[in-house]
Amino acid sequence: MTIAVMGGDGIGPEVTAQAVKVLRHMLPNAELEWAPIGLAGIEARGKPLPDETLALAKRADAILLGSVGGSVRGLDEARLPRAERPGTGLLDLREALVLFANYRPAVLYPELIGASSLRPEVIEGLDLIILRELNGDAYFGEPRGITTTPSNERVGINTIRYTESEIERIAHAAFRCARGRRKKLCSVDKANVLEVMQLWREVVTRVGRDYPDVELSHLFIDAASMELVRKPTQFDVIVTGNMFGDILSDAAAMLTGSIGMLPSASLGHDHRGLYEPVHGTAPDIAGKDIANPLAAILSVAMMLRHSFGLEDRAAQVEAAARAVLAQGYRTADIQQPGCRLVGTREMGDAVLDALRSASSH
Ligand SMILES: NC(=O)c1ccc[n+]([C@@H]2O[C@H](COP(=O)([O-])OP(=O)(O)OC[C@H]3O[C@@H](n4cnc5c(N)ncnc54)[C@H](O)[C@@H]3O)[C@@H](O)[C@H]2O)c1
Ligand SMILES: CC(C)[C@H](C(=O)O)[C@@H](O)C(=O)O
Numbered sequence: 317m318t319i320a321v322m323g324g325d326g327i328g329p330e331v332t333a334q335a336v337k338v339l340r341h342m343l344p345n346a347e348l349e350w351a352p353i354g355l356a357g358i359e360a361r362g363k364p365l366p367d368e369t370l371a372l373a374k375r376a377d378a379i380l381l382g383s384v385g386g387s388v389r390g391l392d393e394a395r396l397p398r399a400e401r402p403g404t405g406l407l408d409l410r411e412a413l414v415l416f417a418n419y420r421p422a423v424l425y426p427e428l429i430g431a432s433s434l435r436p437e438v439i440e441g442l443d444l445i446i447l448r449e450l451n452g453d454a455y456f457g458e459p460r461g462i463t464t465t466p467s468n469e470r471v472g473i474n475t476i477r478y479t480e481s482e483i484e485r486i487a488h489a490a491f492r493c494a495r496g497r498r499k500k501l502c503s504v505d506k507a508n509v510l511e512v513m514q515l516w517r518e519v520v521t522r523v524g525r526d527y528p529d530v531e532l533s534h535l536f537i538d539a540a541s542m543e544l545v546r547k548p549t550q551f552d553v554i555v556t557g558n559m560f561g562d563i564l565s566d567a568a569a570m571l572t573g574s575i576g577m578l579p580s581a582s583l584g585h586d587h588r589g590l591y592e593p594v595h596g597t598a599p600d601i602a603g604k605d606i607a608n609p610l611a612a613i614l615s616v617a618m619m620l621r622h623s624f625g626l627e628d629r630a631a632q633v634e635a636a637a638r639a640v641l642a643q644g645y646r647t648a649d650i651q652q653p654g655c656r657l658v659g660t661r662e663m664g665d666a667v668l669d670a671l672r673s674a675s676s677h
Protein backbone atom coordinates (compact mmCIF):
# COMPACT_ATOMS: atom_id res chain seq x y z
CA MET A 317 0.00 0.00 0.00
CA THR A 318 1.09 3.56 -0.72
CA ILE A 319 0.59 6.43 1.70
CA ALA A 320 1.18 9.98 0.53
CA VAL A 321 2.79 12.24 3.11
CA MET A 322 2.31 15.97 2.67
CA GLY A 323 3.79 17.88 5.59
CA GLY A 324 2.95 21.29 4.15
CA ASP A 325 4.02 24.42 5.99
CA GLY A 326 4.83 25.86 9.42
CA ILE A 327 4.40 23.24 12.14
CA GLY A 328 2.91 20.88 9.51
CA PRO A 329 6.19 19.06 8.76
CA GLU A 330 7.13 19.02 12.47
CA VAL A 331 3.96 17.29 13.66
CA THR A 332 3.78 15.10 10.55
CA ALA A 333 7.28 13.75 11.26
CA GLN A 334 6.01 12.47 14.63
CA ALA A 335 2.91 10.97 13.02
CA VAL A 336 5.13 9.25 10.46
CA LYS A 337 7.10 7.55 13.26
CA VAL A 338 3.84 6.09 14.54
CA LEU A 339 2.66 5.20 11.05
CA ARG A 340 5.88 3.30 10.27
CA HIS A 341 5.54 1.41 13.53
CA MET A 342 1.91 0.46 12.88
CA LEU A 343 2.26 -0.27 9.14
CA PRO A 344 5.89 -1.33 8.63
CA ASN A 345 5.25 -2.53 5.08
CA ALA A 346 3.53 0.60 3.80
CA GLU A 347 5.34 2.60 1.17
CA LEU A 348 5.49 6.28 2.09
CA GLU A 349 5.89 8.92 -0.61
CA TRP A 350 6.40 12.59 0.18
CA ALA A 351 5.05 15.51 -1.86
CA PRO A 352 4.89 19.28 -1.36
CA ILE A 353 1.62 21.17 -0.90
CA GLY A 354 0.66 24.71 0.10
CA LEU A 355 3.50 27.15 0.45
CA ALA A 356 5.90 24.23 0.03
CA GLY A 357 4.17 23.46 -3.30
CA ILE A 358 4.49 27.07 -4.42
CA GLU A 359 8.16 27.14 -3.49
CA ALA A 360 8.97 23.78 -5.11
CA ARG A 361 6.73 23.84 -8.20
CA GLY A 362 5.12 27.28 -8.46
CA LYS A 363 1.63 26.27 -7.33
CA PRO A 364 -0.09 25.22 -4.11
CA LEU A 365 -1.15 21.83 -5.50
CA PRO A 366 1.60 20.76 -7.93
CA ASP A 367 0.60 18.26 -10.64
CA GLU A 368 2.92 15.59 -9.18
CA THR A 369 1.32 16.02 -5.76
CA LEU A 370 -2.17 15.61 -7.18
CA ALA A 371 -1.08 12.56 -9.20
CA LEU A 372 0.37 10.97 -6.06
CA ALA A 373 -2.80 11.79 -4.10
CA LYS A 374 -4.89 10.07 -6.77
CA ARG A 375 -2.93 6.82 -6.71
CA ALA A 376 -2.26 6.67 -2.96
CA ASP A 377 -4.35 4.51 -0.63
CA ALA A 378 -4.38 7.30 1.95
CA ILE A 379 -2.91 10.74 2.53
CA LEU A 380 -1.34 12.07 5.72
CA LEU A 381 -1.26 15.85 5.66
CA GLY A 382 0.20 18.42 8.07
CA SER A 383 -1.14 21.90 7.45
CA VAL A 384 -0.85 24.60 4.81
CA GLY A 385 -0.66 28.37 4.93
CA GLY A 386 1.54 31.38 5.40
CA SER A 387 2.67 34.45 3.55
CA VAL A 388 4.01 34.00 0.05
CA ARG A 389 7.28 35.82 -0.68
CA GLY A 390 6.43 38.27 2.11
CA LEU A 391 2.87 38.82 0.84
CA ASP A 392 -0.03 38.23 3.21
CA GLU A 393 -1.99 35.19 1.94
CA ALA A 394 -5.25 36.93 2.86
CA ARG A 395 -4.55 39.50 0.11
CA LEU A 396 -3.59 37.09 -2.66
CA PRO A 397 -5.81 35.79 -5.49
CA ARG A 398 -7.30 32.33 -4.79
CA ALA A 399 -4.98 30.47 -7.19
CA GLU A 400 -1.91 31.83 -5.43
CA ARG A 401 -2.93 31.15 -1.83
CA PRO A 402 -1.27 28.18 -0.05
CA GLY A 403 -4.62 27.06 1.39
CA THR A 404 -5.97 26.60 -2.13
CA GLY A 405 -3.74 23.53 -2.43
CA LEU A 406 -5.77 21.83 0.28
CA LEU A 407 -9.12 23.02 -1.08
CA ASP A 408 -8.22 21.76 -4.56
CA LEU A 409 -7.17 18.40 -3.14
CA ARG A 410 -10.45 18.03 -1.22
CA GLU A 411 -12.36 18.91 -4.37
CA ALA A 412 -10.32 16.79 -6.82
CA LEU A 413 -10.65 13.65 -4.68
CA VAL A 414 -14.32 14.41 -3.84
CA LEU A 415 -13.59 14.21 -0.13
CA PHE A 416 -16.95 15.52 0.96
CA ALA A 417 -17.21 14.14 4.50
CA ASN A 418 -14.84 15.59 7.07
CA TYR A 419 -15.01 13.85 10.45
CA ARG A 420 -13.65 15.96 13.31
CA PRO A 421 -13.96 14.12 16.63
CA ALA A 422 -13.60 16.15 19.82
CA VAL A 423 -12.88 13.81 22.70
CA LEU A 424 -11.87 14.85 26.17
CA TYR A 425 -9.04 12.73 27.49
CA PRO A 426 -9.77 12.63 31.24
CA GLU A 427 -6.12 13.51 31.93
CA LEU A 428 -6.72 16.88 30.26
CA ILE A 429 -9.85 17.83 32.13
CA GLY A 430 -7.93 20.63 33.84
CA ALA A 431 -6.51 21.92 30.55
CA SER A 432 -9.88 22.74 29.02
CA SER A 433 -11.07 26.32 29.02
CA LEU A 434 -14.38 25.14 30.51
CA ARG A 435 -15.15 23.87 34.00
CA PRO A 436 -14.57 20.13 34.56
CA GLU A 437 -18.25 19.40 35.27
CA VAL A 438 -19.23 20.96 31.91
CA ILE A 439 -16.87 18.88 29.78
CA GLU A 440 -16.56 15.63 31.68
CA GLY A 441 -17.30 12.74 29.30
CA LEU A 442 -17.14 14.90 26.16
CA ASP A 443 -17.14 12.69 23.05
CA LEU A 444 -18.63 14.25 19.94
CA ILE A 445 -17.99 14.29 16.22
CA ILE A 446 -18.47 17.26 13.99
CA LEU A 447 -19.18 16.03 10.49
CA ARG A 448 -18.30 18.93 8.23
CA GLU A 449 -19.40 18.91 4.59
CA LEU A 450 -16.23 19.65 2.67
CA ASN A 451 -16.98 20.15 -1.03
CA GLY A 452 -19.61 22.90 -1.10
CA ASP A 453 -20.82 26.07 0.60
CA ALA A 454 -19.20 29.50 0.23
CA TYR A 455 -15.85 27.73 -0.21
CA PHE A 456 -16.71 26.53 -3.71
CA GLY A 457 -19.98 28.21 -4.75
CA GLU A 458 -20.08 30.35 -7.89
CA PRO A 459 -20.12 33.25 -8.57
CA ARG A 460 -17.23 34.41 -6.46
CA GLY A 461 -14.57 37.05 -6.66
CA ILE A 462 -14.04 40.78 -6.36
CA THR A 463 -15.62 42.79 -9.18
CA THR A 464 -16.76 46.34 -9.80
CA THR A 465 -20.37 47.52 -9.82
CA PRO A 466 -21.76 49.78 -12.61
CA SER A 467 -21.34 52.69 -10.17
CA ASN A 468 -17.66 51.81 -9.91
CA GLU A 469 -17.68 50.43 -6.43
CA ARG A 470 -15.80 47.22 -5.67
CA VAL A 471 -17.89 44.30 -4.51
CA GLY A 472 -16.76 41.00 -2.99
CA ILE A 473 -18.91 37.96 -3.68
CA ASN A 474 -19.01 34.38 -2.45
CA THR A 475 -21.99 32.12 -2.89
CA ILE A 476 -23.33 29.63 -0.39
CA ARG A 477 -24.50 26.82 -2.63
CA TYR A 478 -25.62 23.27 -1.97
CA THR A 479 -27.34 20.91 -4.39
CA GLU A 480 -29.85 18.42 -3.09
CA SER A 481 -27.55 15.50 -3.86
CA GLU A 482 -24.65 17.10 -2.00
CA ILE A 483 -26.84 17.47 1.08
CA GLU A 484 -28.17 13.94 0.69
CA ARG A 485 -24.74 12.32 0.61
CA ILE A 486 -23.47 14.14 3.70
CA ALA A 487 -26.75 13.45 5.50
CA HIS A 488 -26.46 9.71 4.81
CA ALA A 489 -22.87 9.79 6.08
CA ALA A 490 -24.04 11.60 9.22
CA PHE A 491 -26.87 9.19 9.99
CA ARG A 492 -24.59 6.21 9.43
CA CYS A 493 -22.02 7.76 11.75
CA ALA A 494 -24.62 8.41 14.46
CA ARG A 495 -25.98 4.88 14.03
CA GLY A 496 -22.55 3.51 14.96
CA ARG A 497 -22.43 5.70 18.08
CA ARG A 498 -25.07 6.99 20.53
CA LYS A 499 -27.67 7.45 17.75
CA LYS A 500 -28.10 11.20 18.18
CA LEU A 501 -27.66 13.55 15.26
CA CYS A 502 -27.90 17.34 15.40
CA SER A 503 -28.01 19.17 12.09
CA VAL A 504 -26.77 22.75 12.28
CA ASP A 505 -27.94 25.32 9.75
CA LYS A 506 -29.30 28.83 9.35
CA ALA A 507 -32.66 27.86 7.88
CA ASN A 508 -34.39 30.78 9.54
CA VAL A 509 -32.57 33.16 7.20
CA LEU A 510 -30.95 31.41 4.23
CA GLU A 511 -32.82 29.56 1.47
CA VAL A 512 -29.88 27.22 0.92
CA MET A 513 -30.22 26.19 4.54
CA GLN A 514 -33.97 25.65 4.20
CA LEU A 515 -33.10 23.11 1.53
CA TRP A 516 -30.42 21.67 3.84
CA ARG A 517 -32.92 21.16 6.67
CA GLU A 518 -35.59 19.72 4.37
CA VAL A 519 -33.22 17.19 2.79
CA VAL A 520 -31.62 16.15 6.10
CA THR A 521 -35.11 15.61 7.55
CA ARG A 522 -36.15 13.55 4.54
CA VAL A 523 -33.01 11.39 4.63
CA GLY A 524 -33.67 10.89 8.35
CA ARG A 525 -36.80 8.84 7.53
CA ASP A 526 -34.44 6.05 6.42
CA TYR A 527 -32.87 6.05 9.89
CA PRO A 528 -35.75 5.88 12.38
CA ASP A 529 -33.40 4.57 15.07
CA VAL A 530 -31.41 7.84 15.01
CA GLU A 531 -32.80 10.79 16.94
CA LEU A 532 -32.53 13.88 14.72
CA SER A 533 -32.55 17.44 16.02
CA HIS A 534 -31.88 20.79 14.36
CA LEU A 535 -30.18 23.92 15.66
CA PHE A 536 -29.42 27.26 14.08
CA ILE A 537 -25.70 27.97 13.96
CA ASP A 538 -25.85 30.84 16.45
CA ALA A 539 -27.69 28.74 19.03
CA ALA A 540 -25.46 25.73 18.25
CA SER A 541 -22.37 27.80 19.05
CA MET A 542 -23.91 28.71 22.37
CA GLU A 543 -24.96 25.13 23.16
CA LEU A 544 -21.49 23.83 22.27
CA VAL A 545 -19.96 25.82 25.10
CA ARG A 546 -23.00 25.70 27.44
CA LYS A 547 -23.52 21.94 27.49
CA PRO A 548 -21.20 20.24 25.00
CA THR A 549 -21.86 16.73 26.31
CA GLN A 550 -25.43 16.88 24.93
CA PHE A 551 -23.96 16.28 21.44
CA ASP A 552 -23.11 12.99 19.79
CA VAL A 553 -22.81 13.76 16.06
CA ILE A 554 -23.18 17.25 14.60
CA VAL A 555 -23.59 17.56 10.84
CA THR A 556 -23.16 20.93 9.22
CA GLY A 557 -21.93 22.78 6.15
CA ASN A 558 -18.39 23.60 5.20
CA MET A 559 -18.08 27.04 6.77
CA PHE A 560 -20.04 26.43 9.97
CA GLY A 561 -18.13 23.17 10.41
CA ASP A 562 -14.80 24.94 10.07
CA ILE A 563 -15.73 27.38 12.81
CA LEU A 564 -17.50 24.98 15.18
CA SER A 565 -14.62 22.51 15.09
CA ASP A 566 -12.05 25.08 16.21
CA ALA A 567 -14.38 25.99 19.08
CA ALA A 568 -14.85 22.30 19.94
CA ALA A 569 -11.08 21.91 19.96
CA MET A 570 -10.73 24.15 22.98
CA LEU A 571 -13.16 21.99 24.93
CA THR A 572 -10.59 19.20 24.75
CA GLY A 573 -7.79 21.42 26.02
CA SER A 574 -6.09 22.44 22.78
CA ILE A 575 -6.51 22.54 19.04
CA GLY A 576 -3.35 20.43 19.08
CA MET A 577 -5.53 17.50 20.19
CA LEU A 578 -8.02 17.38 17.28
CA PRO A 579 -7.47 14.95 14.39
CA SER A 580 -9.62 14.64 11.29
CA ALA A 581 -10.51 12.29 8.47
CA SER A 582 -11.80 13.45 5.10
CA LEU A 583 -13.55 10.71 3.16
CA GLY A 584 -15.34 10.39 -0.15
CA HIS A 585 -17.07 7.51 -1.84
CA ASP A 586 -14.39 4.90 -1.08
CA HIS A 587 -11.97 4.17 1.74
CA ARG A 588 -9.15 6.29 0.42
CA GLY A 589 -9.03 9.26 2.72
CA LEU A 590 -7.07 12.31 3.72
CA TYR A 591 -6.02 12.57 7.36
CA GLU A 592 -4.90 15.79 8.95
CA PRO A 593 -4.96 17.66 12.24
CA VAL A 594 -7.67 20.32 12.46
CA HIS A 595 -5.13 23.00 13.35
CA GLY A 596 -3.17 25.19 10.97
CA THR A 597 0.47 26.06 10.45
CA ALA A 598 0.75 28.00 13.75
CA PRO A 599 3.35 30.50 12.51
CA ASP A 600 3.73 31.81 16.07
CA ILE A 601 5.31 28.54 17.25
CA ALA A 602 6.70 27.06 14.00
CA GLY A 603 10.30 25.85 13.95
CA LYS A 604 10.59 25.73 17.73
CA ASP A 605 9.83 22.04 18.36
CA ILE A 606 7.03 22.99 20.77
CA ALA A 607 3.88 22.16 18.75
CA ASN A 608 1.61 19.40 20.02
CA PRO A 609 1.89 16.42 17.61
CA LEU A 610 -1.02 14.45 19.14
CA ALA A 611 -3.61 15.71 16.63
CA ALA A 612 -1.38 14.49 13.80
CA ILE A 613 -0.71 11.19 15.59
CA LEU A 614 -4.41 10.68 16.30
CA SER A 615 -5.04 11.34 12.59
CA VAL A 616 -2.94 8.22 11.91
CA ALA A 617 -5.33 6.31 14.18
CA MET A 618 -8.21 7.56 12.05
CA MET A 619 -6.37 6.42 8.91
CA LEU A 620 -5.84 2.93 10.33
CA ARG A 621 -9.54 2.75 11.18
CA HIS A 622 -11.20 4.32 8.16
CA SER A 623 -8.88 3.58 5.23
CA PHE A 624 -7.46 0.22 6.31
CA GLY A 625 -10.17 -1.18 8.60
CA LEU A 626 -7.56 -1.80 11.34
CA GLU A 627 -9.70 -0.96 14.33
CA ASP A 628 -7.40 -2.73 16.81
CA ARG A 629 -4.33 -0.81 15.67
CA ALA A 630 -6.27 2.46 15.66
CA ALA A 631 -7.31 1.81 19.25
CA GLN A 632 -3.69 1.02 20.15
CA VAL A 633 -2.54 4.42 18.89
CA GLU A 634 -5.33 6.15 20.80
CA ALA A 635 -4.43 4.20 23.94
CA ALA A 636 -0.77 5.17 23.53
CA ALA A 637 -1.70 8.85 23.28
CA ARG A 638 -3.74 8.48 26.42
CA ALA A 639 -0.91 6.61 28.16
CA VAL A 640 1.60 9.41 27.59
CA LEU A 641 -0.89 11.92 28.97
CA ALA A 642 -1.42 9.67 32.00
CA GLN A 643 2.37 9.52 32.40
CA GLY A 644 2.32 13.31 32.66
CA TYR A 645 3.88 14.27 29.32
CA ARG A 646 2.60 17.66 28.12
CA THR A 647 3.46 20.00 25.28
CA ALA A 648 3.20 23.70 26.12
CA ASP A 649 -0.38 24.11 24.87
CA ILE A 650 -1.72 21.56 27.38
CA GLN A 651 0.83 22.11 30.16
CA GLN A 652 -0.53 21.70 33.66
CA PRO A 653 1.12 22.08 37.07
CA GLY A 654 3.19 19.06 38.05
CA CYS A 655 3.39 17.70 34.51
CA ARG A 656 6.48 17.14 32.42
CA LEU A 657 6.89 19.75 29.69
CA VAL A 658 8.14 18.17 26.46
CA GLY A 659 8.72 19.29 22.88
CA THR A 660 7.20 17.98 19.67
CA ARG A 661 9.79 15.27 19.06
CA GLU A 662 9.89 14.13 22.65
CA MET A 663 6.10 13.75 22.65
CA GLY A 664 6.29 11.71 19.44
CA ASP A 665 8.97 9.49 20.98
CA ALA A 666 6.88 9.04 24.14
CA VAL A 667 3.91 7.80 22.07
CA LEU A 668 6.20 5.43 20.18
CA ASP A 669 7.63 4.10 23.47
CA ALA A 670 4.10 3.59 24.80
CA LEU A 671 3.20 1.63 21.65
CA ARG A 672 6.34 -0.50 21.91
CA SER A 673 5.84 -1.30 25.57
CA ALA A 674 2.16 -2.11 24.98
CA SER A 675 3.06 -4.57 22.21
CA SER A 676 5.81 -6.21 24.31
CA HIS A 677 3.32 -7.05 27.08
N1 LIG B 1 -5.89 22.44 7.55
C1 LIG B 1 -4.98 23.38 7.47
O1 LIG B 1 -3.98 23.19 6.81
C2 LIG B 1 -5.17 24.68 8.18
C3 LIG B 1 -6.11 24.79 9.21
C4 LIG B 1 -6.26 26.01 9.86
C5 LIG B 1 -5.46 27.09 9.48
N2 LIG B 1 -4.57 26.95 8.47
C6 LIG B 1 -3.64 28.02 8.10
O2 LIG B 1 -2.67 28.13 9.16
C7 LIG B 1 -2.22 29.47 9.25
C8 LIG B 1 -2.37 29.98 10.67
O3 LIG B 1 -3.75 30.04 10.98
P1 LIG B 1 -4.32 30.37 12.43
O4 LIG B 1 -3.27 31.03 13.23
O5 LIG B 1 -5.61 31.01 12.24
O6 LIG B 1 -4.66 28.92 13.06
P2 LIG B 1 -3.68 27.83 13.70
O7 LIG B 1 -4.49 26.63 13.97
O8 LIG B 1 -2.46 27.65 12.88
O9 LIG B 1 -3.23 28.48 15.11
C9 LIG B 1 -4.14 28.98 16.06
C10 LIG B 1 -3.51 28.96 17.46
O10 LIG B 1 -3.40 27.61 17.90
C11 LIG B 1 -2.05 27.28 18.17
N3 LIG B 1 -1.80 25.92 17.68
C12 LIG B 1 -2.21 25.40 16.49
N4 LIG B 1 -1.79 24.15 16.37
C13 LIG B 1 -1.10 23.84 17.48
C14 LIG B 1 -0.41 22.68 17.93
N5 LIG B 1 -0.35 21.55 17.21
N6 LIG B 1 0.20 22.73 19.14
C15 LIG B 1 0.14 23.84 19.89
N7 LIG B 1 -0.49 24.98 19.52
C16 LIG B 1 -1.10 24.97 18.32
C17 LIG B 1 -1.21 28.31 17.43
O11 LIG B 1 0.05 28.46 18.03
C18 LIG B 1 -2.09 29.54 17.49
O12 LIG B 1 -1.90 30.20 18.70
C19 LIG B 1 -3.03 30.24 8.21
O13 LIG B 1 -2.25 30.32 7.06
C20 LIG B 1 -4.25 29.38 7.98
O14 LIG B 1 -4.83 29.56 6.71
C21 LIG B 1 -4.40 25.76 7.83
C1 LIG C 1 -6.68 26.32 5.62
C2 LIG C 1 -8.13 26.35 5.34
C3 LIG C 1 -8.35 26.29 3.86
C4 LIG C 1 -8.91 25.23 6.04
C5 LIG C 1 -10.41 25.40 5.83
O1 LIG C 1 -10.94 26.50 5.99
O2 LIG C 1 -11.03 24.41 5.48
C6 LIG C 1 -8.67 25.08 7.54
O3 LIG C 1 -9.13 26.15 8.29
C7 LIG C 1 -9.29 23.78 8.03
O4 LIG C 1 -10.04 23.82 9.00
O5 LIG C 1 -8.98 22.73 7.45
Ligand SMILES: [Mg+2]
Nearest residue numbers: 562563566594
Ligand atom coordinates in the same frame (compact mmCIF):
# COMPACT_ATOMS: atom_id res chain seq x y z
MG1 LIG D 1 -10.20 25.55 10.07
